[in-house]
Amino acid sequence: MLPGKKDRSPVALEQRDASGDQRMFSPSAARNSTPILAVLKRVLPARGAVLEIGCGTGEHAVCFAGAMPNITWQPSDPDADARTSTSSWIKFSRLKNVLAPRDIDVCSGQWGVEQTGPFDAIVSINMIHIAPWAASLGLFAGAGRLLHAGGLLLLYGPFMRDGAHTAPSNAAFDAALKARDPSWGVRDIADLEQVSKAAGLVLRETVEMPANNMLLVFSAGSV
Numbered sequence: 001m002l003p004g005k006k007d008r009s010p011v012a013l014e015q016r017d018a019s020g021d022q023r024m025f026s027p028s029a030a031r032n033s034t035p036i037l038a039v040l041k042r043v044l045p046a047r048g049a050v051l052e053i054g055c056g057t058g059e060h061a062v063c064f065a066g067a068m069p070n071i072t073w074q075p076s077d078p079d080a081d082a083r084t085s086t087s088s089w090i091k092f093s094r095l096k097n098v099l100a101p102r103d104i105d106v107c108s109g110q111w112g113v114e115q116t117g118p119f120d121a122i123v124s125i126n127m128i129h130i131a132p133w134a135a136s137l138g139l140f141a142g143a144g145r146l147l148h149a150g151g152l153l154l155l156y157g158p159f160m161r162d163g164a165h166t167a168p169s170n171a172a173f174d175a176a177l178k179a180r181d182p183s184w185g186v187r188d189i190a191d192l193e194q195v196s197k198a199a200g201l202v203l204r205e206t207v208e209m210p211a212n213n214m215l216l217v218f219s220a221g222s223v
């Protein structure tokens, strides 16, 4: 786990393999699923298709799909272990509205779900700061290609506002990220807004979340 922050460990963590159970467990997902779900239930349509980018263990996918049975949830992650864990969570949950995880790297120009979309929403939790800036660019470009008009791009994590951290713990976390990989780091909302405009999205809402996180709600085109 990264020093100075308890809510953002990269995919965890503890792996259970008895009886083919390959679910991984992320402490941060256990903490943030409930507050994120509350926002999703408010902003997502009652029914539709959601693409999750960087799904990690898959715990969010089954938690959210289980609570919103009329949403078809498409998890994705470029990491094979994450997809294995997600598949195991889907099997364990017995949910019918979670699709098998796809291998999507947002830096790629084609995500392989172009035929499945367009989507009502794209959700990415604790991804863009633990990836190079190119991942933010790719994520917005993909959202511009794959969202319905009025569709939502939802980003959860720590963010800076106008060049300043919103809490000392976020500044420490940012420094720890950059020490680990100089291309990583907490992103500034103003920079993301600029990129979003180029992709045809607008920042509609900034929701304050526990532990100095935020959930940014961007919408595509016009409703």
Ligand SMILES: C[S@@+](CC[C@H](N)C(=O)[O-])C[C@H]1O[C@@H](n2cnc3c(N)ncnc32)[C@H](O)[C@@H]1O
Residues within 6 Å of the ligand: 008, 009, 010, 011, 026, 028, 029, 053, 054, 055, 056, 057, 077, 078, 079, 082, 104, 105, 106, 107, 124, 125, 126, 127, 130, 131, 135
């Ligand atoms: C810190 S983990 C968060 C996982 C999960 N969303 C959660 O909150 O528990 C970041 C995830 O982003 C994924 N990721 C990293 N770079 C990515 C990229 N370029 N495109 C898509 N996903 C990426 C990683 O494989 C990893 O699963």
